[in-house]
Amino acid sequence: MTHDTITRLCLSHVVLPLATEISDAKVFTGRQKPMTEVNFLFCELWTADGLYGVGFAYSKRAGGPAQFAHAREIADNLIGEDPNDIDRLRVMLLWAGASVGRSGVAVQAIAAIDVALWDLKAKRAGLPLAKLIGAHRDSIRCYNTSGGFLNAPLETVLENATRSVEAGIGGIKIKVGHPDPRVDLERLTAVRGHLGDGFPLMVDANQQWDRPTALRMCTAFEQFDLVWIEEPLDAYDHEGHADLARRVITPIATGEMLTSVAEHASLIEHRSCDVIQPDAPRIGGISEFLRLSALASTAGLMLAPHFSMEIHSHLAATYPLEPWVEHFDWPDPLFNEHMRIEDGRMIVSERPGLGVTLSDRLRAWTVDSLELGTR
Structure with a gap:
């Protein structure tokens, strides 16, 4: 024993x-x-x-x-x-x-x-954490968020996108939800043109639209062939997200702001999204994430965990359906090891545990x- x-x-x-x-x-x-x-x-x-x-x-x-x-x-x-x-x-x-x-x-x-x-x-x-749980893959599609915030000038957003692509990152997400919708359309048009047709591109409105605005903007965004539109509505508006998911062709993503498995279960019950975005540190850790992962995979949802790539690379590797992981370079100074990116994918650490030590x-x-x- x-x-x-x-x-x-x-x-x-x-x-x-x-x-x-x-x-x-x-x-x-x-x-x-x-x-x-x-x-x-x-x-x-x-x-x-x-x-x-x-x-x-x-x-x-x-x-x-x-x-x-x-x-x-x-x-x-x-x-x-x-x-x-x-x-x-x-x-x-x-x-x-x-x-x-x-x-x-x-x-x-x-x-x-x-x-x-x-x-x-x-x-x-x-064992690496992913192997202990049981991995489906040893690398995960990854996209960058930290280069596309609304306060960054458009020229900077384009430069950041170029750096991310050159670093091997497989997708780019930019922020939308500006009070002037013309700004969103201008920036999104420029980024899509910069990346080219077919390159994975996502947007995130950070919960700032009401229902009519969300429907109008999501419809206007159809031309950009987005991987998903994230948090178009308030995080707790499960019915509104469900209605939007039924009416819009582009997949709807949400979940990062929820802080328990129970809240996510309601999201799943309402069929409020196509892409679920749980955050292990926000919902109670790895134990709770695994409970939620089982619910989400049973419902056939795409998984794209929020932030904390040092943890989520392992957890996404255990998900049955091909997921995405969010790349942020902010936490890099906290650790002696950094995530390896190749050909659009984040490589799951082969070191035991999470594979990180504190700097x-x-x-x-x-x-x-x-x-x-x-x-």
Whole structure:
């Protein structure tokens, strides 16, 4: 019988500065300020057998300190526990913080721990995480988002697209949802012409259209042969997304802003999208992502996980249908290893676990930390 115990745990709140502030449609409609940094919650675990696991969650704009605060309240429950019993520990942590619910910050704090436990378990087996779960492929189609924000001048968006294609990335996504629809059409026309017919191109409206506007814009976008139109409506408007998905030829994508499996289950039940975009750190970690993945594959949905490519490359590799993974270069300074891109695809790491180690720059950006247990 394999039995091990968690002897030490470290939580770190890390604030990653962005080289350039970014704005999507939520800024142009006055609902948010430009984003200048990303907050990360890292969890590191050590065991009596000498094993080590690392995981993370994150928050854009608000939420980082709250994730860290919740994690530090519940993390002491892990000391002395067997790290192999991942789902039992997940449920234990949910009950430890039951009064704050089972979505949002509560599960995002647990997500960092859950990911660390899966990383540790794969390392114990000597396998990449994808192989531990059971992979369908060793590489995944990938597309870039970080070069196409609305605040970037069109010339910069085109230059960024060129760099991404030259780096081997297989698709480009740009932001839309500008208050003036003519701006969206001008930028999209230019990007499609720059990339050429047939090159995978996606757009993301970041929830900023109402139903009539969404139908009008999605219809106008049909000429551009898009892979998908992302978040045309409010993330919780499942009925509106379902109606749009029925009426529009281009696939509709959504899901990244939902913070539990239950919310995604409602999305699937309503047939609200063609492409589902869960985010493992937002819905509670790898354990919850795998539950959702089973529901989504049964429904025949395309999968395109949001952000966190260091985690999602492994999870997308286990999905039965050919998925997409989102490429962001922002987190690169946090890790000593970087994702390899070839011929339009992201190569799944062959190193045990997630295949990443934490950089010295990450330590320098740590604004708060907590250590529990003994060295």
